[in-house]
Amino acid sequence: MQEVMQHPDLQDLRRLLLLTSDAHSLYGKFGFSEIGNAWRFMEILRPDAYKRS
Secondary structure (H helix, E strand, O other), rough: HHHHHHHHHHHHOOOOOOOOOOOOOHHHHHOOOOOHHHHHHOOOOOOOOOOOO
């Protein structure tokens, strides 16, 4: 994660997003926090998308 955070191509980005189900404390060490405006985000989830023939 340290390498990712220091990558030159990412230094001028306004926002970095990631999803995790269990590593909040790990990513918190690198400055990530819970999304303040989570209501803005929407998704379409297709869990079987890669199982189709």
